[in-house]
Amino acid sequence: MKGIVFDEFLQMVEANYGLITVDSIITKSDLPSGGVYTTVGTYDFNEMVALVTELSQEIDVPVPDLLHHFGHYLFDSLVKTHPEVVSSYSSPLSLIASIEDHIHVHVKKLYPDAELPTFKILEQTDTQLRLVYTSSRGLYMLAKGLMEKTFEHFGQKVNVDFKLLREDGKEVEFTLKQVG
Ligand code: MNH
Structure with missing residues (x-):
């Protein structure tokens, strides 16, 4: 890490x-x-x-609560360190849907030894996104915090539901619904 x-x-x-x-x-x-x-x-x-x-x-x-809170904190830090990564997005859903193919690709160029999770998109509409988080680190609560903060960053609200596909949290399905 x-x-x-x-x-x-x-x-x-x-x-x-x-x-x-x-x-x-x-x-x-x-x-x-x-x-x-x-x-x-x-x-x-x-x-x-x-x-x-x-x-x-x-x-x-509890550890999951700490990771969730850390996700909120880390988003602002990442945006401050890498504003260029975020500035090209006009909505939180488009940003989150682009982590895998754009944001983390860019991160990997900056830090070749970064260990990044993968996000597989299952379904995407204007107001909803369903995706699967996969990582041997099992930091899905960190991911949840980062996703929530992404919405806050754009002045929007979101409802985040998740379902553990593996008990150890290394594979988790998220459903994001834009609120309002
Ligand atoms: Mn992202 C880890 C950069 C946005 C989810 N992310 C990391 C790491 C960097 C990073 C650097 C650390 C890798 C390592 O320690 O080896 N991430 C970014 C940047 C942005 C970003 C520059 C945009 C700004 N990341 C996001 C968003 C999410 C996300 C939004 C929302 C889901 N990232 C993660 C998760 C990890 C991570 C989760 C932790 C690693 C893991 O789960 O395997």
Whole structure:
């Protein structure tokens, strides 16, 4: 996983729970990197699992809730770092439908070792999108947060339903319905 994701995660923890919590989860996670991340570096995904698990225990919030919240936070960070990726879209549904064929293709050029999920579109209308998230990382709640924030970014509202196609969350079907 790219350093930018770790960096943003720790910034979110600092903003919400303070530096003492950041230090505490880094120490308890006993990380190979020592908890020092550079934006363009690549780190073992297990370090993210360890950090999120420690934070979950420390503040007594379930891991899926944390990932969902992190998705909201990460969207703004990604847009700030890569405004060029988002500026060509005029609607949230068209942006989300283009992650696989455009956005993440661009990301892969910038970061060749990025480990990205895949999104397979099952059905698309003006107001609805049904797609399948697939990733060995199983970060579907992060995906849910990112999708919701995409709508907020365009000043719109969405209803996101999902169904786990695999119990481990590595394959999840999402249904997005634009509200209003
Ligand atoms: Mn996207 C991971 C870039 C929009 C879903 N995304 C990543 C990573 C980068 C990235 C960088 C980290 C890869 C790694 O650590 O190896 N993503 C972007 C950019 C935009 C973006 C620049 C646009 C701005 N991404 C979105 C949107 C979604 C999404 C919108 C909504 C579903 N991305 C993901 C998910 C991951 C990810 C989920 C986590 C990796 C995984 O699930 O396997």
